[in-house]
Amino acid sequence: MTRVLTALALAAALAAPTVAAAQTKPSLKDPASLTEKAPDIYRVKLDTTAGPVVIEVHRDWAPLGADRFYNLVKNGFYDDVRFFRVIQGFMAQGGMNGDPAIQKIWGRANFNDDPVKQSNKRGFVTFAKTGAPNSRSTQFYINYADNSSLDSQGFAPFGQVVSGMEAVDKFESYGRNNVPDQGMITAEGNAYLQKDYPKLTVIKKATIETAPAKK
Numbered sequence: 001m002t003r004v005l006t007a008l009a010l011a012a013a014l015a016a017p018t019v020a021a022a023q024t025k026p027s028l029k030d031p032a033s034l035t036e037k038a039p040d041i042y043r044v045k046l047d048t049t050a051g052p053v054v055i056e057v058h059r060d061w062a063p064l065g066a067d068r069f070y071n072l073v074k075n076g077f078y079d080d081v082r083f084f085r086v087i088q089g090f091m092a093q094g095g096m097n098g099d100p101a102i103q104k105i106w107g108r109a110n111f112n113d114d115p116v117k118q119s120n121k122r123g124f125v126t127f128a129k130t131g132a133p134n135s136r137s138t139q140f141y142i143n144y145a146d147n148s149s150l151d152s153q154g155f156a157p158f159g160q161v162v163s164g165m166e167a168v169d170k171f172e173s174y175g176r177n178n179v180p181d182q183g184m185i186t187a188e189g190n191a192y193l194q195k196d197y198p199k200l201t202v203i204k205k206a207t208i209e210t211a212p213a214k215k
Contacts (some may be wrong), residue, residue, distance in 0.1 A: 001145035026075055028102050038063075038070035043162070043209040046078070049202045051167030053142075054209070055125050057159035062114035065127050065158035070208065072138060078105070079207040082193050084180045086173040086201070087194070091147065093128055094203065095139035096182065098190030106138050107186055114156040120147040123165050124157040142168050171201040 024148050026033045038059050046053040061064040072078060084093035097103040112134045120126055128139040133154070142161060161168060174180075174197060184192045193200055 028077055029105060031106060034071035034075055036071055036074070038066045042068055042070065044069070045074050045207050045209050047204045048167060049204065050170045051164055053075040053164035053167050054162050055159045056162045059120050062158035064111055064114050065156060068111055068127070069140070069158060073206045074208055077138065078203050079201045080190065082190070083171050084185065084193065084197070084202040086171045086198060087176050088173055089145055091141040091143050092168055092171045093139060093141035095128070096185045097138070100187060100189045103186050103189060110135055110137050113154055116156045118152060118153050118157040120150040120157055122153055123144060123161040125159040125161065126155045126157045129155065172199045
């Protein structure tokens with residue numbers, strides 16, 4: 001009996017690391033598991049229906065924002081995601097997942113604000129937030145114009161479009177007064193957007209690319 005118990009205990013001990021590893025494996029269903037530190041500088045390619053867009057992210061501009069964006073891109077959060085709020089002359093906003101089960105989780109996964117070190121100028125990329133502190137989650141926007149008035153409101157750019165701004169300029173807009181309802185996106189995801197806003201620009205796939213070495 002003692003020998004059998006010892007064997008069982010040994011088997012349990014050997015299995016324990018496997019269970020622990022499984023519990024910490026990055027998953028879009030567990031925001032707490034997506035906390036990898038981003039490189040100091042990296043690039044993200046958005047393969048959109050309007051054309052390719054490359055964003056260069058600088059971690060020293062907004063480290064928390066850079067880390068969140070890196071983890072979301074790396075784990076496929078932005079694949080098949082729409083730019084649902086596009087206002088010409090202002091900005092293009094996207095970043096709500098098309099799967100309601102995923103979006104409901106991440107809509108509550110807010111992270112802390114970064115100090116504003118760069119300005120919301122044309123081509124700069126920034127996480128969206130409400131008027132409340134520490135309310136950023138997954139939504140981001142690309143500035144169409146010099147929106148430096150947003151700087152004092154706590155909107156901290158973390159990256160800049162370095163290629164494909166001409167594609168961003170072509171993102172589909174339904175107008176300032178015809179923007180999809182975020183509650184409906186959360187509840188029904190892409191099914192709602194495909195039905196009522198079928199022309200929205202889609203991020204077919206987002207991928208991490210290595211930034212060129214500094215000269």
